[in-house]
Amino acid sequence: MPPAKKRARAYDPAKTRAAVLAQLGNVREAVRGLGPEQLALPTRLGAWTVRDLIAHIGMAATAVHRALDRPAPPKQDVTVAEWPFATAASASAIDEFTRGLAADHPDVGAFLADVEASLRTLLAGHLGGRLLETNAGALPLDDYLVTRTVELVVHTDDLNAAVPGLQVPHDRQALAAATRLLADALAVKAPGGSTEVRVPPYAVVQCVEGPRHTRGTPPNVVETDPLTWIRLATGRVGWAEAVEEAMVSASGERADLGGLLPLMS
Incomplete structure (x- = not known):
C-alpha cells in the first residue's frame, strides 16, 4: 500500500493577517529614526543599501495590492509550500522595481506608514479565499499572506544585520509562519x-x-x-x-x- 499523502499544513488566517501587519509595523517603527548615513549603509544583499532594503520591504507588502488589482485566476494551481522555488526567477525584475521605489520615496518611514495603512484597509475589504495571480502561480489571499511573513521576517533579519544596534523585533506569529512554510518547502523538495x-x-x-x-x-x-x-x-x-x-x-x-x-x- 502506498504511503498516505501528507495533509497540507493549515494556517490560522486571522493570526497570519495580524502577523503580517505586526511585523510591518515593527519595521516601520524602527526605521523612522534612521539618518542618511544609516540609510546609505551596505547590506548583505549585493549592491542594495539599507534604503533599498527598506523600499523592498514595502514592495513585499504592496505585492498584495498589485495582485488584488489583477483579475482572479480561475483556479488554484500551486500550493503555498511551492512558493519559495519561484522567487529566484524574478530576481532581476525585483531589483529594478526596488531601486525605483527607493528613488521615488526618499522618506522611507513615511512610505512604510502609507503601505501599512493601505494594507490594513485592503485586507479588511477582501475575503481570504480570493484567488491571486502570483509569481509562483494562483494562490488564495490567505495563503499568499503566509508568504509575506517569510519576506518580512527574512528582510527584518537583513536589516538588523546591516544596521548595528537596530534590533527590530520579530513578531512571534510571523516568525512561526515563516519557519513552518520554509520547513514544508524542504519536505516538498x-x-x-x-x-x-x-x-x-x-x-x-x-x-x-x-x-x-x-x-x-x-x-x-x-x-x-x-x-x-x-x-x-x-x-x-x-x-x-x-x-x-x-x-x-x-x-x-x-x-x-x-x-x-x-x-x-
Missing part, C-alpha cells in the same frame, strides 16, 4: 521520511528519501533554531558554516542537508 528536521518550537518535518522512521528516536535528525533555519533556507548562511559553528546539530548518515539548501535565494 526532498520528499521522504528518513530524516526528521526539527525547528523548535515551531516546526517538525519528515523529509529525504530512504528508510522510513516510524517510532522511537529517528536515526537521522537535524535540529536548529528558527532564525538559523530561515538563514539556511534563504542562503544567508551556508550549511557547512552552520554545522561547524554549532548553529545546527545533525546526526545520521542522511542528515546532511547541504545539497538541498538554500531553498530560495
Whole structure:
C-alpha cells in the first residue's frame, strides 16, 4: 500500500493577517529614526543599501495590492509550500522595481506608514479565499499572506544585520509562519521520511528519501533554531558554516542537508 499523502499544513488566517501587519509595523517603527548615513549603509544583499532594503520591504507588502488589482485566476494551481522555488526567477525584475521605489520615496518611514495603512484597509475589504495571480502561480489571499511573513521576517533579519544596534523585533506569529512554510518547502523538495528536521518550537518535518522512521528516536535528525533555519533556507548562511559553528546539530548518515539548501535565494 502506498504511503498516505501528507495533509497540507493549515494556517490560522486571522493570526497570519495580524502577523503580517505586526511585523510591518515593527519595521516601520524602527526605521523612522534612521539618518542618511544609516540609510546609505551596505547590506548583505549585493549592491542594495539599507534604503533599498527598506523600499523592498514595502514592495513585499504592496505585492498584495498589485495582485488584488489583477483579475482572479480561475483556479488554484500551486500550493503555498511551492512558493519559495519561484522567487529566484524574478530576481532581476525585483531589483529594478526596488531601486525605483527607493528613488521615488526618499522618506522611507513615511512610505512604510502609507503601505501599512493601505494594507490594513485592503485586507479588511477582501475575503481570504480570493484567488491571486502570483509569481509562483494562483494562490488564495490567505495563503499568499503566509508568504509575506517569510519576506518580512527574512528582510527584518537583513536589516538588523546591516544596521548595528537596530534590533527590530520579530513578531512571534510571523516568525512561526515563516519557519513552518520554509520547513514544508524542504519536505516538498526532498520528499521522504528518513530524516526528521526539527525547528523548535515551531516546526517538525519528515523529509529525504530512504528508510522510513516510524517510532522511537529517528536515526537521522537535524535540529536548529528558527532564525538559523530561515538563514539556511534563504542562503544567508551556508550549511557547512552552520554545522561547524554549532548553529545546527545533525546526526545520521542522511542528515546532511547541504545539497538541498538554500531553498530560495
